Amino acid sequence: MASDTPDPPSDRALEELFYRPERVPLVYWREFSGARTAVWVTGAAAVLAFTAGLSHLSQGTVTPTGPFAGLLPPGVAAVLPLASVLGAFLFTVAAAGLRGGYRLAWYGAVALFPGLLAVPLVTGDATDVSLFVVGAVGLPLVAANRSGFDRPLDLTPFQTTALLSFVAVQVYGTVGTYAMRADFAGVVTLTDAFYYIIVTGTTVGYGDATPTTQVTKLFTLSVIVLGTGAFTVATGSLLIPALESRISSAFGTMTASELTLLEDHVLILGHGELTGPLLDELEDTTDVVVVTPDPDVASALGDRDVNVLTADPTDEGPLLDARIDTASGVVVATDDDARDALAIVAARQAAPDVRIVAAASDQRHVDKLDAVGADSVVSPAVIGGRLLGRSVRGDDDPLTGILE
Numbered sequence: 001m002a003s004d005t006p007d008p009p010s011d012r013a014l015e016e017l018f019y020r021p022e023r024v025p026l027v028y029w030r031e032f033s034g035a036r037t038a039v040w041v042t043g044a045a046a047v048l049a050f051t052a053g054l055s056h057l058s059q060g061t062v063t064p065t066g067p068f069a070g071l072l073p074p075g076v077a078a079v080l081p082l083a084s085v086l087g088a089f090l091f092t093v094a095a096a097g098l099r100g101g102y103r104l105a106w107y108g109a110v111a112l113f114p115g116l117l118a119v120p121l122v123t124g125d126a127t128d129v130s131l132f133v134v135g136a137v138g139l140p141l142v143a144a145n146r147s148g149f150d151r152p153l154d155l156t157p158f159q160t161t162a163l164l165s166f167v168a169v170q171v172y173g174t175v176g177t178y179a180m181r182a183d184f185a186g187v188v189t190l191t192d193a194f195y196y197i198i199v200t201g202t203t204v205g206y207g208d209a210t211p212t213t214q215v216t217k218l219f220t221l222s223v224i225v226l227g228t229g230a231f232t233v234a235t236g237s238l239l240i241p242a243l244e245s246r247i248s249s250a251f252g253t254m255t256a257s258e259l260t261l262l263e264d265h266v267l268i269l270g271h272g273e274l275t276g277p278l279l280d281e282l283e284d285t286t287d288v289v290v291v292t293p294d295p296d297v298a299s300a301l302g303d304r305d306v307n308v309l310t311a312d313p314t315d316e317g318p319l320l321d322a323r324i325d326t327a328s329g330v331v332v333a334t335d336d337d338a339r340d341a342l343a344i345v346a347a348r349q350a351a352p353d354v355r356i357v358a359a360a361s362d363q364r365h366v367d368k369l370d371a372v373g374a375d376s377v378v379s380p381a382v383i384g385g386r387l388l389g390r391s392v393r394g395d396d397d398p399l400t401g402i403l404e
Helices: 007-020 035-058 076-099 103-123 126-144 157-178 190-200 214-251 255-261 276-281 295-303 316-320 337-350 363-371 381-392
Strands: 265-267 289-293 309-312 329-332 357-360 376-378
Touching: 007 276, 035 076, 035 103, 035 126, 076 103, 103 126, 157 190, 157 214, 157 381, 190 214, 265 276, 276 289, 289 295, 295 309, 316 337, 329 337, 337 357, 337 363
Parallel strands: 265 289, 265 329, 289 309, 329 357, 357 376
Antiparallel strands: none
16 A cells, blocks of 8 residues: 655755745834834824924915815914914824823824814915825824723822813803903903913913903902912822822832722732742733832832832831732742741731732741731742652653642
């Protein structure tokens, strides 16, 4: 009975080398159409919009001649250069937000790019064709990378209230000024009212719009007081946490606002040889917070994007700050069993019901760590010895029953 002759080894080697089963693309298009490219295109849109705005401003007046020019309301053509410059700043903010991965910035970019497409169709200026090109490229590019910008804008209730208060004061001032425009000199339209509130709130006060009665003067004073206060509080609520986060990151510790968001996380008390492998196992599936008193270790973990609280893990205060009461578990695994015992006692006192797992660097201390409150104690030396013994015997699955 005839049998197939196997291919010579040399032929199989040639096939593996030259005839690959999967297709190898000549160009990896994903590298040129990913989220990073979307950020760069948004930044380029900001630069081009700013350049186009300055170009139109230098011409003095803009006469729209594009196919959409007839759709412009009267008087809008005069503000086109200013709108282009304002759009450039908005694109800059959107690019910065996209670089941070914020979903809100994605919505902003998607809303801005259609405006960029409309500019040359309104102005009919050949110099604005570049805006149309970058808009035509940027809009589908940003839209296609929606999944790459999924970071929520986490504002605290205080920050949200402060921002809404600031907006409310501007609305109050604008509507009130327009409603009492007969008692203001230089205020006729809603634009005049908004202009008056802005120059008054910023303490510029050109003097071209002024209150003429006692009521409108008192109203203006209320706008100044409320506007200044709301602006100060809103700015502080945004800048202070940002500065706090920068300073905390430099020292490798979490901010108070970040700590309040912790829930169902795992606390690792201290740092030792087992911490690295432990983080590799946990950080992809759950939030992890390491509590360590060593600032150098904290800084190194911070560079790895690990949540760190620089504090003494044997003190109940930092454990309560790290929300141990809402943690799903606590791991104590340093190279010092004595400090581990103190950390277990502190953790048990801070959260009597939390599950605590410890690692005994000396197998003689397993019972002691169990006695001070650990729910489970693992001895790496015992596990390593059993694993080595089974491996040298050639067991098929040396890990089976290793913890029994």
